[in-house]
Amino acid sequence: MKQQPGKRKPALWGLFLLVASLCTHAASAVEQGPTLVYSWPVNAGPLDPRGYSPNQMYAQAMVYEPLVRYTASGALQPWLASAWQVSEDGKTYTFTLRDGVRFSDGTPFDAAAAKANLDAVLANSQRHRWMELVTTLDHVEAPDRLTLRLVLKHPYYPTLMELAQVRPLRFASPQAKPGHAVGTGPWMRVESRLGEFDRFARNPDYWGPRPAYGEVLVKVIPDPNSRALALQAGELELIQGAAGEITAGTFVRLRDQGFATALSAPLATRTLAMNTGRGPTRDLAVRQAINHALDKQAIIDKILYGLEPRADTLFAPNMPYADLGLKPYAYDPALAARQLDEAGWTLAPGATVRSKGDQPLSIELVFLGTSALQKSLAEVFQGELAKLGIHIDLRAVEDGALVRRQRDGDFGMIFADTWGAPYDPHSFVSSMRYAGHADYMAQRGLAIKDELDQRIGQVLASTDEQQRAAQYRFILSTLHEQAVYLPISYLTAISVRRDSVNNVQFGSTLFDVPFEVMTPAEEH
Amino acid sequence: MLRYICLRLLLLVPVMLAVSLLVFFLLHLGSTDPALDYLRLSHIPPTDAAIAEVRQTLGLDRPLYAQYWTWLCNAVQLDFGISYLTGRPVLDDLLYYLPATLQLGGLALACTLLLSIPLGLMAARWQGRWPDHAVRAVTFLGVSMPNFWLAFLLIALFSLWLGWLPPLGRGGAGHLVMPVLAIALMSMSINARLLRASLLEASGQRHVTYARARGLPERRVWRDHVLRNAWLPLVTATGMHIGELIGGALVIETIFAWPGVGRFAVSAVLNRDFPVMQCFTLLLTGLLMVCNLVVDVCYAWLDPRSRLQGVSA
Numbered sequence: 002m003k004q005q006p007g008k009r010k011p012a013l014w015g016l017f018l019l020v021a022s023l024c025t026h027a028a029s030a031v032e033q034g035p036t037l038v039y040s041w042p043v044n045a046g047p048l049d050p051r052g053y054s055p056n057q058m059y060a061q062a063m064v065y066e067p068l069v070r071y072t073a074s075g076a077l078q079p080w081l082a083s084a085w086q087v088s089e090d091g092k093t094y095t096f097t098l099r100d101g102v103r104f105s106d107g108t109p110f111d112a113a114a115a116k117a118n119l120d121a122v123l124a125n126s127q128r129h130r131w132m133e134l135v136t137t138l139d140h141v142e143a144p145d146r147l148t149l150r151l152v153l154k155h156p157y158y159p160t161l162m163e164l165a166q167v168r169p170l171r172f173a174s175p176q177a178k179p180g181h182a183v184g185t186g187p188w189m190r191v192e193s194r195l196g197e198f199d200r201f202a203r204n205p206d207y208w209g210p211r212p213a214y215g216e217v218l219v220k221v222i223p224d225p226n227s228r229a230l231a232l233q234a235g236e237l238e239l240i241q242g243a244a245g246e247i248t249a250g251t252f253v254r255l256r257d258q259g260f261a262t263a264l265s266a267p268l269a270t271r272t273l274a275m276n277t278g279r280g281p282t283r284d285l286a287v288r289q290a291i292n293h294a295l296d297k298q299a300i301i302d303k304i305l306y307g308l309e310p311r312a313d314t315l316f317a318p319n320m321p322y323a324d325l326g327l328k329p330y331a332y333d334p335a336l337a338a339r340q341l342d343e344a345g346w347t348l349a350p351g352a353t354v355r356s357k358g359d360q361p362l363s364i365e366l367v368f369l370g371t372s373a374l375q376k377s378l379a380e381v382f383q384g385e386l387a388k389l390g391i392h393i394d395l396r397a398v399e400d401g402a403l404v405r406r407q408r409d410g411d412f413g414m415i416f417a418d419t420w421g422a423p424y425d426p427h428s429f430v431s432s433m434r435y436a437g438h439a440d441y442m443a444q445r446g447l448a449i450k451d452e453l454d455q456r457i458g459q460v461l462a463s464t465d466e467q468q469r470a471a472q473y474r475f476i477l478s479t480l481h482e483q484a485v486y487l488p489i490s491y492l493t494a495i496s497v498r499r500d501s502v503n504n505v506q507f508g509s510t511l512f513d514v515p516f517e518v519m520t521p522a523e524e525h
Numbered sequence: 526m527l528r529y530i531c532l533r534l535l536l537l538v539p540v541m542l543a544v545s546l547l548v549f550f551l552l553h554l555g556s557t558d559p560a561l562d563y564l565r566l567s568h569i570p571p572t573d574a575a576i577a578e579v580r581q582t583l584g585l586d587r588p589l590y591a592q593y594w595t596w597l598c599n600a601v602q603l604d605f606g607i608s609y610l611t612g613r614p615v616l617d618d619l620l621y622y623l624p625a626t627l628q629l630g631g632l633a634l635a636c637t638l639l640l641s642i643p644l645g646l647m648a649a650r651w652q653g654r655w656p657d658h659a660v661r662a663v664t665f666l667g668v669s670m671p672n673f674w675l676a677f678l679l680i681a682l683f684s685l686w687l688g689w690l691p692p693l694g695r696g697g698a699g700h701l702v703m704p705v706l707a708i709a710l711m712s713m714s715i716n717a718r719l720l721r722a723s724l725l726e727a728s729g730q731r732h733v734t735y736a737r738a739r740g741l742p743e744r745r746v747w748r749d750h751v752l753r754n755a756w757l758p759l760v761t762a763t764g765m766h767i768g769e770l771i772g773g774a775l776v777i778e779t780i781f782a783w784p785g786v787g788r789f790a791v792s793a794v795l796n797r798d799f800p801v802m803q804c805f806t807l808l809l810t811g812l813l814m815v816c817n818l819v820v821d822v823c824y825a826w827l828d829p830r831s832r833l834q835g836v837s838a
Binding site for chain 2: 234
């Protein structure tokens with residue numbers, strides 16, 4: 002296992018570059034059409050359907066397709082599978098594959114091809130075992146050309162949700178040569194120049210609606226300000242994504258300059274986890290007081306330019322099982338002060354920080370030092386909570402150190418966004434059971450933690466929809482009442498476009514951009 | 526002289542070794558874990574199992590000295606490992622991006638020399654008059670202005686407002702103008718000011734007064750007696766500017782989406798891509814040492830005094 006990927010990849014890349022350059026001629030011979038110019042901070046990578054970094058998920062989603070597709074409403078839509086059935090015991094999923102689908106190299110997409118892909122995942126399950134379905138999947142059967150059967154070791158309700166994810170359970174042509182990205186998707190990559198661009202051409206054999214654009218040219222632009230300038234100068238037609246493609250301030254500036262802009266529905270939650278196992282945040286009253294003490298709407302308006310909806314709960318109501326009507330923690334500093342007083346956190350005459358016995362009400366807030374946004378938010382929290390007599394000790398750390406602190410529970414409060422669709426809520430809730438996750442570490446001080454973990458295990462194995470909804474209600478209500486989190490806002494994707502492109506829509510997850518539905522202005 | 530050059534080249538080996546050791550341990554003794562970074566970049570939840578798997582895959586589960594020894598043994602065979610970020614051999618990536626940086630850096634250096642020398646000469650020749658004031662004003666701005674800010678101003682002016690130049694990317698000559706200017710302006714300004722000061726100092730020397738007293742034409746006095754002595758600080762400064770130009774490229778390549786080694790290195794630093802950082806540091810060390818050697822040789826060639834000192838040493 003050691004060093005294998007590293008030793009294999011150079012050869013794969015070399016081959017890929019050769020093939021990609023050869024394909025340039027093939028693609029130009031295939032079809033012509035208008036080109037949509039987009040940008041991304043890095044190249045798309047080798048586009049292995051089961052590969053992680055440096056494979057970029059937006060590009061994998063362009064080339065490879067799932068059996069079922071996750072929609073913005075959280076529902077699932079037939080895709081490469083036209084229908085499916087789940088056995089009564091919840092352990093067998095039988096899919097009827099869509100007939101007439103071909104990979105972009107002409108190979109038919111059938112049960113044998115699908116099985117070969119899933120078997121490849123199982124053969125390398127160590128690498129993919131972060132995904133619960135991979136460890137739950139016992140084996141795959143292909144009883145006939147268009148029937149695919151997944152047999153699980155035990156019931157696992159998010160099976161379909163995980164099949165919808167961008168990787169590693171999508172399908173590449175079994176005939177594809179190493180380094181050659183061949184999927185069933187609407188696009189195929191035809192050229193890649195390191196550090197400069199990736200070019201995708203329309204798949205002429207695509208089974209679905211034909212994309213209006215003939216090509217998508219994705220320029221490599223790492224700097225957000227340069228990206229905005231490129232759009233203004235006409236070098237780009239579209240900026241879209243949820244990974245900080247441009248800052249909120251730049252988005253507003255471009256909107257004010259007349260560019261067409263849009264915001265997606267909530268895709269994840271920007272939140273702070275509070276450590277129930279360490280320091281003053283062990284006290285429920287402190288956690289609740291912090292939730293009441295912050296005027297989140299004012300903070301969003303000032304720092305996020307009002308671009309993200311205020312979050313009152315851990316998951317946005319548009320996420321599955323999350324529309325529970327939980328009562329928000331209203332902004333009420335007086336109530337927050339009263340809660341702290343009643344809990345014994347009092348302000349001595351002349352003091353600026355509350356204390357209980359000899360313990361000062363001082364909390365370490367860990368944030369990503371390279372994120373201007375987190376830094377601004379953290380400083381505002383510090384200022385606002387100081388008014389209440391809560392001292393916030395700001396700790397700026399690097400990316401890796403932030404993850405390490407999350408894993409070690411080395412924080413009082415820490416930025417810990419949810420994973421977003423389609424991981425929310427099931428994958429995110431599932432991770433709460435494992436030591437090493439920020440959420441587990443944040444929740445470990447709760448008296449009810451063991452029961453919570455049991456309930457999470459039950460909800461994932463539940464085959465009854467009503468029971469599942471009831472279990473989710475219990476889990477999410479408990480976390481809300483225990484004020485383990487300080488939800489700030491719901492993360493959204495942004496989109497800014499020039500007039501030359503129309504019908505811009507958002508993908509249903511943080512990771513996909515549906516270029517295939519976009520149209521050039523003159524054709525719209 | 527040949528013996529001196531050979532000695533300096535031999536010195537490269539222990540210096541590179543020391544730098545590699547220092548950089549390797551500094552990088553690995555930090556609080557960050559490359560396995561966590563890899564998982565974060567891959568959008569994989571950092572479970573214990575996932576971390577263990579990545580550590581094993583990247584060879585991070587072995588003792589630090591063993592990792593260094595393996596790295597060193599591979600490095601002497603020019604195998605600097607695989608980039609965590611791109612999955613490609615580090616040296617292949619660096620060599621792929623290097624020509625673009627050399628193109629940018631080479632042109633910036635040429636631009637620095639071609640502009641700073643006439644500007645410095647103008648300012649010194651007409652000291653206290655309008656050419657001097659103009660040069661000092663321009664170079665004052667050039668020295669004071671951060672290159673990233675200048676880069677954005679140039680894009681705003683030439684791409685957005687006038688529409689004359691492409692705002693980013695690599696292509697024709699038009700793509701080169703703004704990044705080269707942004708990188709070169711500071712070095713050019715420093716050199717021009719230095720040359721001016723140096724020329725004025727040299728022109729006040731007694732041998733120059735004597736040359737004038739001998740009735741030599743003013744042009745010849747400047748060429749043979751002033752300029753010849755004023756070159757030396759400029760040579761030293763130019764050697765130093767090579768490091769600055771590469772440092773400038775780190776930022777400028779990112780802003781102009783220039784596919785060079787600087788942008789690649791910035792991305793590696795931001796993502797703790799240790800193999801790339803290690804190799805890039807060594808490459809930079811080697812490059813700067815060679816540049817310093819070239820400067821020293823030029824210095825000796827221009828100034829017989831230092832040549833004689835070197836020989837006697």
